[in-house]
Amino acid sequence: MNNVKKTILLGLFVSQALILSIVESWIPVPAPVPGVKLGLANIITVITIIFFGFREALAVVFVRCVLSSIFGGGGWMLFLFSVTGGILSAAVMSLLYKSGRDKFSITGISIAGAISHNIGQILVAAFFMKDLAVAVVLPVLLISGCIMGFFVGLVSSFLEGALRKTRIFD
Amino acid sequence: MLKKGDLFIFGFVIILIAVSFFGVSLYKNSGKNTNKIAVIIKDNQEIQRIEIDAVNEPMEIMISGEYNDIILVEKGRIRFKEADCPDKVCVNTGWLTEKGDMAVCLPNKTMIKIEGQSSDVDIVTY
Numbered sequence: 001m002n003n004v005k006k007t008i009l010l011g012l013f014v015s016q017a018l019i020l021s022i023v024e025s026w027i028p029v030p031a032p033v034p035g036v037k038l039g040l041a042n043i044i045t046v047i048t049i050i051f052f053g054f055r056e057a058l059a060v061v062f063v064r065c066v067l068s069s070i071f072g073g074g075g076w077m078l079f080l081f082s083v084t085g086g087i088l089s090a091a092v093m094s095l096l097y098k099s100g101r102d103k104f105s106i107t108g109i110s111i112a113g114a115i116s117h118n119i120g121q122i123l124v125a126a127f128f129m130k131d132l133a134v135a136v137v138l139p140v141l142l143i144s145g146c147i148m149g150f151f152v153g154l155v156s157s158f159l160e161g162a163l164r165k166t167r168i169f170d
Numbered sequence: 171m172l173k174k175g176d177l178f179i180f181g182f183v184i185i186l187i188a189v190s191f192f193g194v195s196l197y198k199n200s201g202k203n204t205n206k207i208a209v210i211i212k213d214n215q216e217i218q219r220i221e222i223d224a225v226n227e228p229m230e231i232m233i234s235g236e237y238n239d240i241i242l243v244e245k246g247r248i249r250f251k252e253a254d255c256p257d258k259v260c261v262n263t264g265w266l267t268e269k270g271d272m273a274v275c276l277p278n279k280t281m282i283k284i285e286g287q288s289s290d291v292d293i294v295t296y
Contacts, residue, residue, distance in 0.1 A: 075236070077276045078257060096175075103175030112179050115186070129274060129281050130214045136197065136270050138190045146183060 001169065009168070010048070010056055017044035017064040018071070025072060036144045039114055039152055045090050046110055046156040051169050054094035061086040081124050088120035089113040106160065107153030114149030115142055198270040204286035206269055208248045210241065211281045222248055222284070237278040248282055250275065 020040040029036050041064060048057040065086055069079040093113040096104050104112075118141040125134045163169065210218045212233055223246050230251065231241040239260065242251035247267045250260040253275060260275035272283035 072256060075277055077279065081276060096179075100175070103173060104179065105173045105176050107172065108176035108179045111183065115183060125274060125276065128276070128279065129211070131211075131281070131283070133197075133270070133272060133283060134274060135190070136194050136272065139187060139194055142183070142187045142190060146187075 006052070006056075010052070010060060013044050013048055013060050014063045014067070017041040017060060018067050020044065021064065021068045022071065036141065037148075039117065039145075039148045042089065042110065042113060042117070042149075042152045043156050043159065045086070045113070046093060046106065046152065047159055047163070049090065049094050049097050050106075050156075050160055051163070054090065054098075057090045057094060058087060061090050077128065080128075081121055084124045085117040085120040089117035092116040105153070106157040107150055110153030110156060111146055111149035114145035114152065118142060118145045194270070198268065200286070204269070206246075207285045208243070208266070209283055209285055211283070213279050220248070222246055233278070233280055235278050235280070237275070239275055239278055239280055241282060248284070249273065250282070253278070 018041075020043065024038045024040045027038060029038065044064075045057055045061055048060045062083060065079060065083040068082070069075070072078075090113070093109050093116075096109045096112055118138070122135055122138055122141070126132050206222050208220045208222045209216055210220075210231065210233070212235065217233075218231065220243055222243060225243050225245050228242065228244045231243065233239040233241065237253060237255040239250055239255075240252040242249055247265045249265045250263065250273055253261050255275055255277040257277065260273050260278075260280070263273035266273055266282060266284055269284050269286045272281060274281045
């Protein structure tokens with residue numbers, strides 16, 4: 001794949017991740033604690049890891065977070081909040097993916113990614129509020145992360161099959 | 171569709187959930203039979219402590235800064251009533267009533283949490 005094609009595809013991924021995170025913010029999630037999200041943008045992270053790799057996934061996550069905090073508002077704090085979770089989750093997922101497709105399914109990888117995202121966010125919150133007590137929401141976040149990670153994983157594996165058929169990555 | 175390594179992920183996740191549940195319930199139960207004190211913290215500085223069970227008249231507390239929050243206190247409970255921050259996570263958290271409950275407004279670096287504090291009278295004997 002040449003560089004121009006790669007740049008265009010990654011740009012498309014960023015825009016789709018951005019759209020997903022904006023659409024996601026319109027969907028109310030009934031949850032007793034803050035921080036529970038659908039994590040739809042994670043679909044794009046998973047797909048980028050599959051077709052490109054860790055560095056590209058990192059770039060997509062970073063640019064998506066920058067743009068979504070510009071469009072969604074919220075300033076530095078919320079940017080740091082989402083970018084830390086995103087980078088941690090991309091790192092964990094790439095690590096698991098590289099260690100062997102025969103070992104882990106996309107669903108399993110996605111669940112691990114969702115949970116690392118939650119843990120990353122708790123760490124940022126604990127750091128800025130200087131209070132480890134923010135971790136009281138962790139159990140609920142972990143469970144919701146499992147459920148959403150499962151569905152994100154399903155969607156990603158369907159999407160992977162569909163994208164492979166299009167042969168745009170050859 | 172699931173593979174062998176997934177079992178490790180699931181096992182790890184289940185252990186993590188169990189440990190965190192255990193830790194949180196330990197934390198929440200550590201201060202039974204104590205007064206519930208709501209602590210309001212802004213920029214890592216405590217600005218007010220309120221014994222929420224002793225509040226009889228509802229009152230509002232204004233927090234101003236980069237964004238503005240209005241905190242509402244009633245008997246036995248406290249919440250972010252209004253905020254002009256973009257994400258409104260703090261308002262959506264709703265009422266805080268139990269020890270260990272907390273609501274955080276990250277954009278404004280404001281936090282309300284409920285702490286337990288031993289009451290002044292430990293035992294009453296007749």
